[in-house]
Amino acid sequence: xxxxxxxxxxxxxxxxxxxxxxxxxxxxxxxxxxxxxxxxxxxxxxxxxxxxxxxxxxxxxxxxxxxxxxxxxxxxxxxxxxxxxxxxxxxxxxxxxxxxxxxxxxxxxxxxxxxxxxxxxxxxxxxxxxxxxxxxxxxxxxxxxxxxxxxxxxxxxxxxxxxxxxxxxxxxxxxxxxxxxxxxxxxxxxxxxxxxxxxxxxxxxxxxxxxxxxxxxxxxxxxxxxxxxxxxxxxxxxxxxxxxxxxxxxxxxxxxxxxxxxxxxxxxxxxxxxxxxxxxxxxxxxxxxxxxxxxxxxxxx
Numbered sequence: 001x002x003x004x005x006x007x008x009x010x011x012x013x014x015x016x017x018x019x020x021x022x023x024x025x026x027x028x029x030x031x032x033x034x035x036x037x038x039x040x041x042x043x044x045x046x047x048x049x050x051x052x053x054x055x056x057x058x059x060x061x062x063x064x065x066x067x068x069x070x071x072x073x074x075x076x077x078x079x080x081x082x083x084x085x086x087x088x089x090x091x092x093x094x095x096x097x098x099x100x101x102x103x104x105x106x107x108x109x110x111x112x113x114x115x116x117x118x119x120x121x122x123x124x125x126x127x128x129x130x131x132x133x134x135x136x137x138x139x140x141x142x143x144x145x146x147x148x149x150x151x152x153x154x155x156x157x158x159x160x161x162x163x164x165x166x167x168x169x170x171x172x173x174x175x176x177x178x179x180x181x182x183x184x185x186x187x188x189x190x191x192x193x194x195x196x197x198x199x200x201x202x203x204x205x206x207x208x209x210x211x212x213x214x215x216x217x218x219x220x221x222x223x224x225x226x227x228x229x230x231x232x233x234x235x236x237x238x239x240x241x242x243x244x245x246x247x248x249x250x251x252x253x254x255x256x257x258x259x260x261x262x263x264x265x266x267x268x269x270x271x272x273x274x275x276x277x278x279x280x281x282x283x284x285x286x287x288x289x290x291x292x293x294x295x296x297x298x299x300x301x
Contacts, residue, residue, distance in 0.1 A: 004068035012072065016063060027056065030076055032276060037077065037269030041084050051087065055080040074230055077266050139205075144225050146204035150197055151231050160254040161185070163232060165193050167262055170219070170226045182261070230266055234258060239270050243278070 004012070014022030034055060038048035058079050059066075066075060147170075154163035161183070168179040169190075176194065180187040201222070226232070234242075234255050241247045242255040258264050259271055 008072045032273035033269045034076060034080055036272035037265055040265050051083045054083055140225055142205050142208045144229055146201040147231050150200055158250045160250055162193050164257055166197055167232050169194055170222050173223045233267050236270050240274055243274055
């Protein structure tokens with residue numbers, strides 16, 4: 001997902017100034033999709049509501065630290081996901097569904113890959129940690145740019161087959177043979193596509209002078225960046241077009257894969273929220289039609 005939009009920046013600035021109406025707008029805009037996401041992970045609606053409430057509280061408490069490097073939606077999803085992970089760790093349980101669940105699920109101790117955790121190190125000096133954090137940040141930024149260029153290239157050329165494959169490999173972190181079984185592409189071709197994409201990313205990184213002494217690119221880091229920035233997630237408006245069946249077939253098929261085969265929970269939450277909104281709008285429209293067709297008879301009763 002992209003950085004903070006102009007509209008989001010304005011809304012956020014109003015919230016920072018203490019505007020209750022702006023905060024109400026922000027809640028109305030995001031509460032539905034966050035609740036839909038939480039409900040896919042938790043058995044009870046009350047638990048999902050509690051975590052969404054805690055997410056908004058956490059957002060306000062940490063508002064001064066938010067620099068707009070991601071969209072508000074992505075930032076809120078990140079907070080909520082961390083809270084769900086904490087919930088899993090305390091419960092030691094989770095249901096599996098869809099590709100993303102099956103290949104990227106908590107282990108027996110409730111541990112889930114966290115896109116924002118650093119690997120532990122035996123180094124203990126403050127200067128080492130500061131240098132490591134700076135290098136990690138620079139590498140992550142450069143890799144994010146490279147991956148975004150990769151994804152945008154696939155979308156612009158409508159090469160959704162390769163995009164789906166790379167999603168499975170980087171987003172879901174599954175093996176080549178599993179990606180081959182899911183997509184119907186031979187394992188050999190999967191390996192070729194993966195090699196080609198990694199080479200493109202490495203070539204992009206090598207052009208950055210700040211990373212000349214960096215260690216080889218970790219595929220785990222690529223997956224973490226992909227997930228944290230939701231690089232391949234379609235826009236909410238695109239999901240809306242899918243719901244209304246107005247997308248061209250290549251886009252429709254890709255979004256269908258992303259939602260219903262890959263099972264991206266962030267985008268499925270948006271879909272559920274849009275479906276509920278459409279249902280509510282339809283009910284209001286129906287009610288208004290009834291009013292218009294019957295109000296003239298009120299004086300006769």
